[in-house]
Amino acid sequence: MLEELKEKVFKANLDLVKHGLVLFTWGNVSGIDRSKGLIVIKPSGVDYDVMKAEDMVVVDLDGKVVEGTLRPSSDTPTHIELYKAFPEVGGIVHTHSTYATAWAQAGKDIPVIGTTHADYFSQDIPCTPDMPEEWVMGEYEKTTGTAIIERFKGIKPLEVPGVLVKNHGPFSWGKTPYDAVYNAVVMEEVARMAQLAFSINPKLTMNKALVTKHYERKHGKNAYYGQK
Amino acid sequence: MLEELKEKVFKANLDLVKHGLVLFTWGNVSGIDRSKGLIVIKPSGVDYDVMKAEDMVVVDLDGKVVEGTLRPSSDTPTHIELYKAFPEVGGIVHTHSTYATAWAQAGKDIPVIGTTHADYFSQDIPCTPDMPEEWVMGEYEKTTGTAIIERFKGIKPLEVPGVLVKNHGPFSWGKTPYDAVYNAVVMEEVARMAQLAFSINPKLTMNKALVTKHYERKHGKNAYYGQK
Amino acid sequence: MLEELKEKVFKANLDLVKHGLVLFTWGNVSGIDRSKGLIVIKPSGVDYDVMKAEDMVVVDLDGKVVEGTLRPSSDTPTHIELYKAFPEVGGIVHTHSTYATAWAQAGKDIPVIGTTHADYFSQDIPCTPDMPEEWVMGEYEKTTGTAIIERFKGIKPLEVPGVLVKNHGPFSWGKTPYDAVYNAVVMEEVARMAQLAFSINPKLTMNKALVTKHYERKHGKNAYYGQK
Amino acid sequence: MLEELKEKVFKANLDLVKHGLVLFTWGNVSGIDRSKGLIVIKPSGVDYDVMKAEDMVVVDLDGKVVEGTLRPSSDTPTHIELYKAFPEVGGIVHTHSTYATAWAQAGKDIPVIGTTHADYFSQDIPCTPDMPEEWVMGEYEKTTGTAIIERFKGIKPLEVPGVLVKNHGPFSWGKTPYDAVYNAVVMEEVARMAQLAFSINPKLTMNKALVTKHYERKHGKNAYYGQK
Numbered sequence: 001m002l003e004e005l006k007e008k009v010f011k012a013n014l015d016l017v018k019h020g021l022v023l024f025t026w027g028n029v030s031g032i033d034r035s036k037g038l039i040v041i042k043p044s045g046v047d048y049d050v051m052k053a054e055d056m057v058v059v060d061l062d063g064k065v066v067e068g069t070l071r072p073s074s075d076t077p078t079h080i081e082l083y084k085a086f087p088e089v090g091g092i093v094h095t096h097s098t099y100a101t102a103w104a105q106a107g108k109d110i111p112v113i114g115t116t117h118a119d120y121f122s123q124d125i126p127c128t129p130d131m132p133e134e135w136v137m138g139e140y141e142k143t144t145g146t147a148i149i150e151r152f153k154g155i156k157p158l159e160v161p162g163v164l165v166k167n168h169g170p171f172s173w174g175k176t177p178y179d180a181v182y183n184a185v186v187m188e189e190v191a192r193m194a195q196l197a198f199s200i201n202p203k204l205t206m207n208k209a210l211v212t213k214h215y216e217r218k219h220g221k222n223a224y225y226g227q228k
Numbered sequence: 229m230l231e232e233l234k235e236k237v238f239k240a241n242l243d244l245v246k247h248g249l250v251l252f253t254w255g256n257v258s259g260i261d262r263s264k265g266l267i268v269i270k271p272s273g274v275d276y277d278v279m280k281a282e283d284m285v286v287v288d289l290d291g292k293v294v295e296g297t298l299r300p301s302s303d304t305p306t307h308i309e310l311y312k313a314f315p316e317v318g319g320i321v322h323t324h325s326t327y328a329t330a331w332a333q334a335g336k337d338i339p340v341i342g343t344t345h346a347d348y349f350s351q352d353i354p355c356t357p358d359m360p361e362e363w364v365m366g367e368y369e370k371t372t373g374t375a376i377i378e379r380f381k382g383i384k385p386l387e388v389p390g391v392l393v394k395n396h397g398p399f400s401w402g403k404t405p406y407d408a409v410y411n412a413v414v415m416e417e418v419a420r421m422a423q424l425a426f427s428i429n430p431k432l433t434m435n436k437a438l439v440t441k442h443y444e445r446k447h448g449k450n451a452y453y454g455q456k
Numbered sequence: 457m458l459e460e461l462k463e464k465v466f467k468a469n470l471d472l473v474k475h476g477l478v479l480f481t482w483g484n485v486s487g488i489d490r491s492k493g494l495i496v497i498k499p500s501g502v503d504y505d506v507m508k509a510e511d512m513v514v515v516d517l518d519g520k521v522v523e524g525t526l527r528p529s530s531d532t533p534t535h536i537e538l539y540k541a542f543p544e545v546g547g548i549v550h551t552h553s554t555y556a557t558a559w560a561q562a563g564k565d566i567p568v569i570g571t572t573h574a575d576y577f578s579q580d581i582p583c584t585p586d587m588p589e590e591w592v593m594g595e596y597e598k599t600t601g602t603a604i605i606e607r608f609k610g611i612k613p614l615e616v617p618g619v620l621v622k623n624h625g626p627f628s629w630g631k632t633p634y635d636a637v638y639n640a641v642v643m644e645e646v647a648r649m650a651q652l653a654f655s656i657n658p659k660l661t662m663n664k665a666l667v668t669k670h671y672e673r674k675h676g677k678n679a680y681y682g683q684k
Numbered sequence: 685m686l687e688e689l690k691e692k693v694f695k696a697n698l699d700l701v702k703h704g705l706v707l708f709t710w711g712n713v714s715g716i717d718r719s720k721g722l723i724v725i726k727p728s729g730v731d732y733d734v735m736k737a738e739d740m741v742v743v744d745l746d747g748k749v750v751e752g753t754l755r756p757s758s759d760t761p762t763h764i765e766l767y768k769a770f771p772e773v774g775g776i777v778h779t780h781s782t783y784a785t786a787w788a789q790a791g792k793d794i795p796v797i798g799t800t801h802a803d804y805f806s807q808d809i810p811c812t813p814d815m816p817e818e819w820v821m822g823e824y825e826k827t828t829g830t831a832i833i834e835r836f837k838g839i840k841p842l843e844v845p846g847v848l849v850k851n852h853g854p855f856s857w858g859k860t861p862y863d864a865v866y867n868a869v870v871m872e873e874v875a876r877m878a879q880l881a882f883s884i885n886p887k888l889t890m891n892k893a894l895v896t897k898h899y900e901r902k903h904g905k906n907a908y909y910g911q912k
Contacts (some may be wrong), residue, residue, distance in 0.1 A: 023417055024410070025454075026344070045454030074445070074453050096344045098417070102424035105342040106432050114561040115624045116482070116552045133437040140441055167434045168343045182480070189479055189554070195428055196558035200651055204562050206623045209589040213596055217530070225530050226481075226501030251873055252866070253910075254800070273910030302901070302909050324800045326873070330880035333798040334888050361893040368897055395890045396799045423884055570789040571852045572710070572780045638708070645707055645782070652786035656879055660790050662851045665817040669824055673758070681758050682709075682729025 001067050002040055002058055005031050009040045009091075010053035012177035016095060017048050019185045027095040028073040031177040032083050034090070037061050041079060043070035074141060081145025082173065086157040091177030093184045099191035100170035100184075103127065107166050110187075110194050113206045117190045118214035120161070120183060125190070126151050127164040144168075159219070162187045229295050230268055230286055233259050237268045237319075238281035240405035244323060245276050247413045255323040256301040259405040260311050262318070265289050269307060271298035302369060309373025310401065314385040319405030321412045327419035328398035328412075331355065335394050338415075338422050341434045345418045346442035348389070348411060353418070354379050355392040372396075387447070390415045457523050458496055458514055461487050465496045465547075466509035468633035472551060473504050475641045483551040484529040487633040488539050490546070493517050497535060499526035530597060537601025538629065542613040547633030549640045555647035556626035556640075559583065563622050566643075566650050569662045573646045574670035576617065576639060581646070582607050583620040600624075615675070618643045685751050686724055686742055689715050693724045693775075694737035696861035700779060701732050703869045711779040712757040715861040716767050718774070721745050725763060727754035758825060765829025766857065770841040775861030777868045783875035784854035784868075787811065791850050794871075794878050797890045801874045802898035804845070804867060809874070810835050811848040828852075843903070846871045 012029040016022045025048070030041035040056050057068035063080055065072060073079075079092045095101075103110050103125075110125040112118055117125075128147040135143035148163050148171065161183040162172035170191075172183040197204055218225045240257040244250045253276070258269035268284050285296035291308055293300060301307075307320045323329075331338050331353075338353040340346055345353075356375040363371035376391050376399065389411040390400035398419075400411040425432055446453045468485040472478045481504070486497035496512050513524035519536055521528060529535075535548045551557075559566050559581075566581040568574055573581075584603040591599035604619050604627065617639040618628035626647075628639040653660055674681045696713040700706045709732070714725035724740050741752035747764055749756060757763075763776045779785075787794050787809075794809040796802055801809075812831040819827035832847050832855065845867040846856035854875075856867040881888055902909045 023413065043455065070455055098421060099424065101342060101344060102421050103428060105421060105425035105434075106429035108429055113623065114557060116557060130433075130435055131438070133435065136435070136437045136441050140445075167341065167438055185479065193554060193558050193561060195424055196555065196651055197561035199427060199655060200559060201562035201564055205586075206561075207586055207589065207592070209592045210587070210623055213592050217596075227499065227527055251869065271911065299911055326877060327880065329798060329800060330877050331884060333877060333881035333890075334885035336885055358889075358891055359894070361891065364891070364893045364897050368901075395797065395894055423880055427883060569851065570785060572785060641707065649782055649786050649789060652783065652879055653789035655883060656787060657790035657792055661814075662789075663814055663817065663820070665820045666815070666851055669820050673824075683727065683755055 002033055002036070002038060003053075005033055005040045006056040006058075007053050009042070009056050009177050010051070012091065012093070012181045013042050013051070014048060015178075015181045016093070016184070019181070021095045021097040021184055021188060022048070023096070027093070028075055029091065029093050029177050029181060030073070030076075030079045031091045032089075034087075038066060039076075039079060039083060041072050041076055043068070044073050046070065075144075077139065077141035078145040078148075078171070081142055081149060082171070085145070085149040085152075086173065088158050088175070089173045090175045091180035092171065092173045093177075093180040094169070094171050095184055096169045097184065097188040099195060100164060100187050101168075102195065103191050104164040104169050105167055110164070110191055112211050113194060113197055113204055114190070115210065115214040116186075116193060118211040119218050120186045121190070122159040122211070122215040122219075123155070125160065125162055125164060125187060126155070128166050130166060159215075230261055230264070230266060233261055233268045234284040234286075235281050237270070237284050237405050238279070240319065240321070240409045241270050241279065242276060243406075243409045244321070244412070247409070247416075249323045249325040249412055249416060250276070251324070255321070256303055257319065257321050257405050257409060258301075258304075258307045259319045260317075262315075266294060267304075267307060267311060269300045269304055271296070272301050274298065303372075305367065305369035306373040306376075306399070309370055309377060310399070313373070313377040313380075314401065316386050316403070317401045318403045319408035320399065320401045321405075321408040322397070322399050323412055324397045325412065325416040327423060328392060328415050329396075330423065331419050332392040332397050333395055338392070338419055340439050341422060341425055341432055342418070343438065343442040344414075344421060346439040347446050348414045349418070350387040350439070350443040350447075351383070353388065353390055353392060353415060354383070356394050358394060387443075458489055458492070458494060459509075461489055461496045462512040463509050465498070465512050465633050466507070468547065468549070468637045469498050469507070470504060471634075471637045472549070472640070475637070477551045477553040477640055477644060478504070479552070483549070484531055485547065485549050485633050485637060486529070486532075486535045487547045488545075490543075494522060495532075495535060495539060497528045497532055499524070500529050502526065531600075533595065533597035534601040534604075534627070537598055537605060538627070541601070541605040541608075542629065544614050544631070545629045546631045547636035548627065548629045549633075549636040550625065550627050551640055552625045553640065553644040555651060556620060556643050557624075558651065559647050560620040560625050561623055566620070566647055568667050569650060569653055569660055570646070571666065571670040572642075572649060574667040575674050576642045577646070578615040578667070578671040578675075579611070581616065581618055581620060581643060582611070584622050586622060615671075686717055686720070686722060687737075689717055689724045690740040690742075691737050693726070693740050693861050694735070696775065696777070696865045697726050697735070698732060699862075699865045700777070700868070703865070703872075705779045705781040705868055705872060706732070707780070711777070712759055713775065713777050713861050713865060714757075714760075714763045715775045716773075718771075722750060723760075723763060723767060725756045725760055727752070728757050730754065759828075761823065761825035762829040762832075762855070765826055766832060766855070769829070769833040769836075770857065772842050772859070773857045774859045775864035776855065776857045777861075777864040778853065778855050779868055780853045781868065781872040783879060784848060784871050785852075786879065787875050788848035788853050789851055794848070794875055796895050797878060797881055797888055798874070799894065799898040800870075800877060802895040803902050804870045805874070806843040806895070806899040806903075807839070809844065809846055809848060809871060810839070812850050814850060843899075
């Protein structure tokens with residue numbers, strides 16, 4: 001069942017390792033089959049070097065395991081909330097990658113200060129506020145999704161394909177699991193460059209026109225980057 | 229004698245290299261067989277790439293070599309003090325890993341500011357105070373253990389499985405040598421993220437509820453992370 | 457056509473990857489055949505690990521594709537402006553390498569504060585000012601070239617073989633594509649050292665005599681470094 | 685002639701690459717045969733991956749090439765001055781390793797703030813002052829040696845086996861070329877830890893007793909680290 005999607009999600013999970021975004025089991029990727037309403041996600045706490053494509057777990061949008069002998073990632077309820085709220089999203093990634101997590105711990109949006117950022121994110125990468133204590137002590141993984149969705153009011157998810165959860169770490173997404181991983185890599189590099197740039201010049205600035213130009217050059221209706 | 233434990237301690241020492249926590253011979257792992265009261269530890273100053281499992285040294289809790297032709301790690305008395313004071317501990321690691329050592333040199337506890345930290349350490353990672361000069365000039369490696377044990381009054385060692393020795397570097401531990409190495413890797417990454425996060429926002433904050441939630445989710449009696 | 461130059465440009469593009477200067481497709485190298493007035497450049501958005509020498513695109517100095525089935529790098533108009541303005545240049549590189557990009561985002565020249573810098577760049581590495589909005593929204597890639605050329609008034613391009621484009625990233629050049637890549641690697645390392653040095657001592661200084669000595673020792677008419 | 689020393693110097697040069705201390709050709713190692721009064725040193729500007737043991741150049745203490753078809757490192761006169769002034773030294777290394785060079789550019793001694801430092805250097809690692817302009821414009825590589833020697837008045841070279849040359853980079857030494865490389869690796873790591881530690885706590889302190897203890901434990905007459 002969903003063998004092709006399982007293969008893609010499996011491969012996307014390994015790409016996290018290849019790009020140096022995960023230590024041990026600290027990351028997960030999922031993908032959704034919108035026509036069937038089913039999500040494929042990494043099992044919880046399984047080592048990447050023994051994991052196989054068939055270990056991927058299939059869950060429905062209520063979080064019920066539909067196929068698979070392993071428990072799904074403990075972050076599954078966050079993924080589900082995001083898939084429900086963001087219908088254009090086909091893949092989701094969560095990691096504790098070093099620099100993005102440092103910004104999340106700092107509790108700050110990553111300001112758009114360079115074209116590397118603007119090539120993929122049309123504005124600042126938002127950080128969620130502190131969650132109410134009852135959210136944390138209640139259905140925590142589900143309300144993590146709620147916190148992200150509230151923070152994205154007025155923001156189009158595919159124009160800002162990632163978020164920092166305060167004191168926790170980054171989530172990113174895209175049309176496919178592959179794109180979600182790609183955006184996770186971009187976020188980590190953008191977070192790193194921003195930490196360095198502010199250490200060099202805390203008062204740096206960027207003109208909005210340049211942000212718009214770069215975002216549109218890759219993602220606007222007259223995009224002219226790449227082959228097509 | 230203790231061949232299985234030697235193999236585990238040997239492998240754990242090599243894992244330090246694999247995770248980039250040691251330069252040259254600057255690290256050591258030990259494990260204890262509680263039923264026999266014997267410790268297996270890395271020999272002093274032996275290169276990791278020529279070291280073999282049978283080079284591991286067996287010492288008793290008085291520090292006497294029971295088996296092995298090489299001298300045990302010069303830090304052996306520290307390991308012994310910790311094994312005596314922390315009966316739940318089965319493996320101990322000492323390294324000079326870069327970021328944890330930087331915090332030790334800074335003489336500061338690593339504050340819990342993220343879920344990566346809270347997933348493994350239930351509170352700040354403590355740093356010992358300056359040792360009295362007579363401790364340093366006396367049985368230094370033993371009193372290093374004493375300094376750690378005093379700093380841990382009121383703290384459960386398995387809930388905070390590591391410490392910074394001021395101006396020196398990290399020690400970590402766990403139920404097994406493997407767990408001790410795992411916690412050494414976590415400490416190094418947590419130290420790195422904290423250095424970065426404070427450089428981004430010196431006034432950052434984290435709610436205690438989130439710390440508790442994450443620690444309990446992995447280690448509490450209702451833990452639900454991973455497979456089991 | 458231009459098979460030898462294609463091979464060199466192709467190899468120079470792969471060298472960017474080898475030196476860790478590019479993520480994904482974020483970099484490009486070109487070379488020029490001055491006698492024919494033709495430029496060979498990397499195709500836009502093609503993965504380095506599937507790219508072949510014959511994928512290199514040949515364009516003339518008006519930007520018209522003369523040979524090749526793929527679209528040339530979207531930065532081609534910048535390369536063309538630089539080749540027109542700097543007749544001594546034979547190869548050009550653009551990357552988003554981490555530290556050089558951080559300085560570009562900071563909007564600051566990289567001050568010459570060490571002999572590593574002075575061995576290859578005779579003075580500070582300039583950063584362009586903000587571009588006028590109409591430049592950004594007009595023929596952006598061409599005016600990026602204009603901004604660089606204006607910034608280099610009074611500077612000899614081969615004595616300062618690189619520039620930071622504000623909020624964007626580094627461009628570098630040399631007599632050949634190989635030299636341009638070499639200078640890109642130097643810029644990245646010099647940018648990294650400068651970020652660290654200023655974090656250690658914001659008031660550091662360097663005597664001009666030492667700058668001159670080092671630059672002349674490698675590039676002056678009495679140069680005595682290396683074999684020749 | 686001196687085949688064994690050539691092999692050692694050659695291998696020591698490759699070890700610089702292995703330890704990540706050099707980019708391109710930016711480093712050199714030499715060794716001395718005190719009985720013959722001859723130095724073996726890396727040739728100038730030769731790539732490490734094509735270099736062979738027989739390419740090493742033999743020079744006498746006046747800098748005259750005694751054997752070899754290539755030119756010796758342009759830093760040869762610095763090595764010669766140090767061998768003359770420090771009779772206990774058998775090998776010398778110069779690199780532009782990133783963190784040590786950053787401290788040199790900052791123009792600051794690396795303060796002893798940790799046991800990693802004290803295990804190999806008995807006190808702060810000194811940085812030379814600005815050289816007089818006539819030294820820079822005169823026999824520069826020779827006076828670089830003079831500046832180091834003057835800075836070491838009252839310091840025993842084997843107790844502080846390295847120095848920072850202001851705005852330039854580190855030199856290190858030891859009883860053998862291997863030891864000199866070892867100390868270069870230590871300096872780089874110590875420089876890195878110190879940059880980080882001061883960024884965490886600019887007011888950090890270290891007790892002198894701990895410095896002495898660690899230095900003596902490895903290098904004092906009652907040293908007890910390692911096998912022997």
